Amino acid sequence: MSSWFEERRADKAEDAKQRRLDEDHRAKLRREERRADREEQREVKAQKRRDKAQRRQARAARREKQLTPGNVYRKGTLALVAASALASLPAQVMHFVRVSLMLLPLPFALEGAAWVMAAGVAYADERKLPGWVRWLLRALSMGAAGYAAHINYTYGAQTNASVAWGLAGVTVMGPLVFEIRQWVSTLSAAAVDPKKRAEAKARAKHERRRYSHHKDVVKLAWKLVSAAPYGELAFEEAFASAWEIKHGTRTPGMTPELHGQAHASRKALAAALDAANGSPISTRGRLLELLHPAPVSSLQAPGSSQATSQIPPGSERASNGAQKTSAKSPRMKPVPPVRRKGDTAPYHQAAKVAAAHTARKHTVNGHHH
Numbered sequence: 001m002s003s004w005f006e007e008r009r010a011d012k013a014e015d016a017k018q019r020r021l022d023e024d025h026r027a028k029l030r031r032e033e034r035r036a037d038r039e040e041q042r043e044v045k046a047q048k049r050r051d052k053a054q055r056r057q058a059r060a061a062r063r064e065k066q067l068t069p070g071n072v073y074r075k076g077t078l079a080l081v082a083a084s085a086l087a088s089l090p091a092q093v094m095h096f097v098r099v100s101l102m103l104l105p106l107p108f109a110l111e112g113a114a115w116v117m118a119a120g121v122a123y124a125d126e127r128k129l130p131g132w133v134r135w136l137l138r139a140l141s142m143g144a145a146g147y148a149a150h151i152n153y154t155y156g157a158q159t160n161a162s163v164a165w166g167l168a169g170v171t172v173m174g175p176l177v178f179e180i181r182q183w184v185s186t187l188s189a190a191a192v193d194p195k196k197r198a199e200a201k202a203r204a205k206h207e208r209r210r211y212s213h214h215k216d217v218v219k220l221a222w223k224l225v226s227a228a229p230y231g232e233l234a235f236e237e238a239f240a241s242a243w244e245i246k247h248g249t250r251t252p253g254m255t256p257e258l259h260g261q262a263h264a265s266r267k268a269l270a271a272a273l274d275a276a277n278g279s280p281i282s283t284r285g286r287l288l289e290l291l292h293p294a295p296v297s298s299l300q301a302p303g304s305s306q307a308t309s310q311i312p313p314g315s316e317r318a319s320n321g322a323q324k325t326s327a328k329s330p331r332m333k334p335v336p337p338v339r340r341k342g343d344t345a346p347y348h349q350a351a352k353v354a355a356a357h358t359a360r361k362h363t364v365n366g367h368h369h
Contacts, residue, residue, distance in 0.1 A: 077181040084174025085111055088152055091167050095155045110148045117141030118178045125186045138179065145175040217242045 065071070092107030120137040149171040156164035211218050220242035225233050240250050247255045 073184075074181065077177055080177050081115075081174045084170050084177070085115070088148060088167065088171035088174070091152045091155045092148060095151055107148070107151075110144050110151075114141050114144040114148065114175045115178075117144065118175050118182070121179065122182050122185075125182060141175050141179070142172075145172050214243075217246050220245065 089107055089111060092110065093104065096103035096106050117137045117140040121134050121141065124134045124137060149168040152167035152171050153164045156167040217239065221235060221238040224238040224241060225235055228238075240252075243252070244250045249255075249259075
């Protein structure tokens with residue numbers, strides 16, 4: 001019986017221990033879940049902050065892009081144009097309606113004509129039409145605006161001079177400001193880098209000089225370009241061909257007269273060199289002199305020579321010879337020179353070939369000329 005109670009008590013203790021372990025595990029899971037929820041919330045808040053910063057940066061970038069001087073100038077001009085049209089139309093409408101109700105469309109036609117012609121100037125600049133087209137459109141635009149300003153001045157003069165001049169000025173201001181905007185845009189588009197501008201200026205100057213100095217060649221080159229299919233022959237190639245036709249050579253700038261002058265200059269230089277050296281200098285002689293120069297005494301060892309000679313100087317020979325003649329015998333002979341290996345430097349192969357060629361030239365069938 002006691003063993004059953006002990007087992008029962010042990011089972012209860014084990015169950016209590018297991019419940020504690022389960023409770024600890026569930027508490028640990030709840031803590032981990034709360035920790036994960038907090039981390040997730042922090043990540044969501046951080047992402048919201050990042051998104052907000054990105055939106056702020058994007059708005060700043062758009063605002064900076066919109067507030068550039070060029071953009072402000074363009075949009076500000078359009079705002080002034082709209083304000084000018086809105087300020088000038090009511091007075092014109094009231095003026096023409098007072099005359100006749102049938103004239104109601106006339107103020108809209110006048111304003112429309114002024115703005116359409118102003119837009120035509122912009123279109124002509126974009127298409128690079130001739131200048132007279134642009135000036136004609138400008139004249140028509142300002143003429144319509146001037147007529148509308150006159151009507152507004154007449155209507156405003158019934159009140160006082162300030163109203164009259166104000167209405168007339170605001171009527172002309174719109175087309176005038178729009179024309180100034182188009183003029184500035186055209187100048188900005190035509191502006192190029194200073195280096196490119198200098199290069200284009202130098203190229204144009206070169207073309208003018210070429211036409212001035214070689215007018216006949218340039219005309220012939222353009223004829224060759226026009227004779228070829230469109231785009232097949234470049235002007236520079238045509239100019240080279242025309243130069244060859246006119247002067248017989250494709251070398252730029254050279255003519256038969258210049259070739260003759262160069263040949264005469266070479267002959268004069270050769271004659272001057274021959275006169276300076278005392279006699280004509282042949283090419284073979286110069287080659288032999290370069291390939292086999294004469295030995296220099298300063299480079300030789302002391303007491304050595306090309307052919308070692310045992311003959312004493314003239315004065316010593318004379319004195320010694322006299323003494324030996326008187327002392328020994330009158331038939332005493334001088335000692336011949338002794339040649340040693342290496343006394344004479346070997347000749348270069350080119351010098352040997354040149355010497356053989358000279359020998360063949362001066363000998364024909366075993367006879368010397």
